Amino acid sequence: MKIQAPPGMRDLYPDDMRLQNWLFDAWRGVSRDFGFVEYDGPIFEYLELYTLKSGEGIAGELFNFQDRGGRSFAIRPEMTPTLARMVAARANALPRPIKWFSIPRLCRAEKPQRGRLREFFQWNIDTLGHDDMLADAEVIAALAEFYRRVGASPAEVAIRVNSRDLASAVLSAVGMPASQMDRAFAAIDRYDAANPDEFMRRWQDAPKTTATSSSGPSELTSGSAATGSIAPGAPSTGASAGEPLAAFVPTARLLELLKSDFETCAATVAASSPATGSPGAAQLRELFDLLTSFGVSEYCRFDLSIVRGLAYYTGPVFEASALAGNLRALAGGGRYDNLTSLLDGPRVTGVGFGMGDAPNIEFLRDLGKLPVLGEGVTAFVIDLDESAWPDAVSVLTRLRRAGISADCSYRRAALGKQLKAASARGSQFAVLVGTEYRATGTIDVKCLRTAQQQRLLLAALLADPAGTLARLSAGPA
């Protein structure tokens, strides 16, 4: 009987696994260099951890099940509820700021179809318990540092930064009633400069009446779905007045605003309410100054069209977008007011982002920035004579104990055949063990790329493996 991988799930054969490990190493490296520490949680949680925030409707978007005791669980679709639960449980014991990262495996019950994954990994970074824009700037700097390290330049990826408070103040200044703000954000969330049709339709059409009373099932995924390699469900909103949004702010005016720079937006707000201005504008100004101090201003730009879904975020929001093509989202995040509000925890503010593995691998592949990762070992041990075979196994063992990845032929064969096997195995060096090894402890080490060969004591190789092998790779002295 033939059984396939479940639809939307990935088999990671060694080639793919190497790439995944490379990506995870890059994520871990940036996280650690920026002083974040890693955590993880269970692969499934009580279902109510998700329904609590998003309503029962969310269950249909999750893989959920009951155990024999009748308890309901769901495989985690995002990490934030787990983070909230874990932080709430120890909120008073954890020193501030809490700088945590994770690389969770996540699942969403997407309808299986090409390009929509039901399982993916996501890099999550969060700084909790600190309201200063320094935390926001550091998190954005970590995001930029990842792209710098993997070779994606500011010409290829942009971190587009906005503030939900500023966006609200700007829209308000040009006539959008507060009652329509959620609908307006939902429409702007779909804005795509290269392909504005859907946005235009949403802005100009009379709203459909929706059945959801709060922000509906997509609240859970909005803001992080695109970064998780899964296209977000259409945000729905409870506000359902009869008039199109264009009746409050004409489409042309809105499109002009969405392309405006920061100072224009700030001025629009200041002109409308000169006494107070927008706290969001002041925050963003401070944030952009800090991003300059962190040396990442080249990667960052203001963009009023970034609003990141509906409910979750409360302050600055940002999104990393691929600049070629249609600005597809690669990562997204922002500041939130109270992580643990639903969990009876003390108030914990924070800022963080999520970055999915699949869209970023695709992005880097398109740029030609994925590394070529060989699966080869460092050394391939060869017996020059069948009588030397036990010694060859002993040499193999000593290399491996010294932390040198090493392999050998499973079948005894002539030198030429073993050398071929060494090449096929992607080995960098052949270590030739002959009958003299037992008496003298000497071996021959051959660099398979340069064909440079040298007789030396195994003990000398083991005393300085990196140096010895580097000299052989470099060619004749």
Add this chain to the structure above:
Amino acid sequence: MKIQAPPGMRDLYPDDMRLQNWLFDAWRGVSRDFGFVEYDGPIFEYLELYTLKSGEGIAGELFNFQDRGGRSFAIRPEMTPTLARMVAARANALPRPIKWFSIPRLCRAEKPQRGRLREFFQWNIDTLGHDDMLADAEVIAALAEFYRRVGASPAEVAIRVNSRDLASAVLSAVGMPASQMDRAFAAIDRYDAANPDEFMRRWQDAPKTTATSSSGPSELTSGSAATGSIAPGAPSTGASAGEPLAAFVPTARLLELLKSDFETCAATVAASSPATGSPGAAQLRELFDLLTSFGVSEYCRFDLSIVRGLAYYTGPVFEASALAGNLRALAGGGRYDNLTSLLDGPRVTGVGFGMGDAPNIEFLRDLGKLPVLGEGVTAFVIDLDESAWPDAVSVLTRLRRAGISADCSYRRAALGKQLKAASARGSQFAVLVGTEYRATGTIDVKCLRTAQQQRLLLAALLADPAGTLARLSAGPA
């Protein structure tokens, strides 16, 4: 509302996560040095991948669910079915031997209770497509190398090796009918020298009639359950003759055999069938010779009581056991005849083992071999004057870009307070940035352990971070 972690699931706060990463790094290091390459599969599979082998009854031991399309899935309880599926799909394209490892996250629907985890990780190593005992020896050598690296000596952990063929031949030689062999293995599988009561009862009591027609639900978990930190369900067997096993082989005789050395067992078989002997005995003899070549014979011993469950394994079997206390199982594996038999794949033989994370962490904790892992950063950047703060952020950024993990105080404070924060953060060095940095590029680096402090160019530190910091740690030159 307070929501807990689901029962039997673990929250990995940073302290626990560091330990897990340390263990995974050790597993990966050994695997790679031994020439194994990593793979992974989906967190859930089609339910039938498990029921195919073990019958519908297994579903109750799994977390299973349906998607909206009515397909049935189960969270993976072990990695072998996924390995079989992946190998069967590419059996003809994969070069032999296939040397793969994985560190899967696994779940089993255990009844939640203290010490029984529903979620755990397991190190899996398998060599496929090679029948020679060399493959078995290498896999066992990798297992021993792990214990050597983490500091567990042969006095603390033993790899007990047997052959199911030899065990069968020995039992046969002393009178066990072939029809009772499965029952005898199931009883011996429960043998515990320190606590033989349950075994004695099973050996001496008349068998209960069991409803299962094949080997029943526990086939899936038998042989690897203990290594996955979950106690195995009682193996059940279809053989249900009315007589106790002691009627065929007296208990005293059996207990004597279970403590016998290899030569005694081989001689018992040879005396009974001098023409053929046991192929298992010949295999084991070759295997023990190879284990000596691999330098791990100190860790390995023959033990006839190791039979590793019922159906899965066909040749040599082995189990790593903690020698203190009751020989609790830490890892187990063996040789299997045909990995892909149920999946319409070509015949693929193999040998491998699984090692669970929780029992090994506990074992190493009891031995006092767990490392003390600080969460600290390497450098903590301090501004000596608030006007130097933007420069401090710039230094912080340059350190991080050079791959030096670095942090700073989020709130501006006096030097003493920042130094305290550096200590609290577990930093090794303080990097002091004053007003002269802008003009001269100099900083002061202070080792927080030795209190040794040095003024130097930031550029000099960045040119050789490891060397510079090592000199400071070493104290005055």
